[in-house]
Amino acid sequence: MEPELIQHLRSTLVGNPRLRIGLGDDAALLDWRDRDDLVVTTDLISDQVDFLLVEVDPRRIGRKSLAINLSDLAAMGAESIAVVVSLLLPRNPPHGTTLQLATQLYEGMIPLAEQFDCIIAGGDTNSWNGPLAISVTAFGACGEAPPLVRSGAKPGDLLLVTGQLGGSILGSHFDFTPRVHEGRKLSLDRLATAAMDISDGLLLDLSRLLKESDLAAILDLPAIPTSAAAAQLADTTGKTPLEHALADGEDFELLFTASPETAARLVAEGIAGTAVTAIGTLVAGEGIWADHVGGRRLQPQGFLHA
Ligand SMILES: [Mg+2]
Incomplete structure (x- = not known):
């Protein structure tokens, strides 16, 4: 130096x-x-x-x-x-x-x-x-708390996300607040069964969590929280805000799973001052599905590193 x-x-x-x-x-x-x-x-x-x-x-x-x-x-x-x-x-x-x-x-x-x-x-x-x-x-x-890992999700758990997704290229990929306090609370209070951060896009990162937990997910697409930036970007790209929320990289929000009871509480109260939204359910099987297993299958997509 x-x-x-x-x-x-x-x-x-x-x-x-x-x-x-x-x-x-x-x-x-x-x-x-x-x-x-x-x-x-x-x-x-x-x-x-x-x-x-x-x-x-x-x-x-x-x-x-x-x-x-x-x-x-x-x-x-x-x-x-x-x-x-x-x-x-x-x-x-x-x-x-x-x-x-x-x-x-x-x-x-x-x-x-x-x-x-x-x-x-x-x-x-x-x-x-x-x-x-x-x-x-x-x-x-991690101290006394167990580390959050991708492999602990159970069938019947709900899938949750902090904050809002999509459109990070308009600026939030530089200016986002890392969810350290939120992750810490999930760990200390043993609220999450599995967790990761969204760096390469919701669908791609979710596919990684599902692989580690050996489960499938049914997404509630209308529930996915799309950011104002996703809407702004959609005006110029011809995609929908939801498509941006599903596939844009660098949201750096937490994607995690919890029991339905815990999930309901987190959605109602937020975590460490940050909004939490339930966006789907974990079930046995494989893949990411809209509405129900065997319905429309969503392909993992997002930013793949070279
Ligand atoms: Mg990561």
Whole structure:
């Protein structure tokens, strides 16, 4: 990491008692004595693939690189503890210097890290003649609560989703709030039988949950909460808002299952201040069906990574 950047981060980052050794040494030392529940996830995003650096404020890109990792911790029901950040920086960014770009990326991450009490514990930077790439690895913990997994759904459980779906390309794929508090509550209060976050589109991610739980789902299509952005996008794409909600990627909402009694309570009360909607039922068998098994079968579709 460049000395100027280390200097800048040292003066910017707030201390945390769990971080016993931070920036400036060869590695970070985290206080983990009371924990046997380390949750680790990593995500890589890059210019031209996940965003266009020429068009987007680097702060939003930096924020996103952290937020997508926090969303995966949320999906496991973990609280966030720390992240390490690796930046591969273009030698000639479209605006400003390489150091300014690095600083702006961190400026986007820091408020979100503070919001979720997440330590930025270190990382590495390098520059090259290629495009910007950011790799963030996040560490979280489940504590006493069981982790949320995709494999625990039971026949008769209801399928639920937080927030609203579709149209993330209009901006929410940068600015979404990772559902860490919601996932944590699901885990701590043992409300969900299975859970994941929606990163590649509702149908595609649901197909993954169903595979792990070895079940089928009957979707209540009119119940699926479509976002205002999905409606706005539908005006220009010729698709319906529902089609956007079913297949658009990067909603970063939680998709989870619960008993009918728990589901009714969550739909009525929300979770951690976020709306919850029941969108279907899990049954024995395989596939995703509209209305009933053997009716109209919905094909998993969404964003498939190369
Ligand atoms: Mg995920």
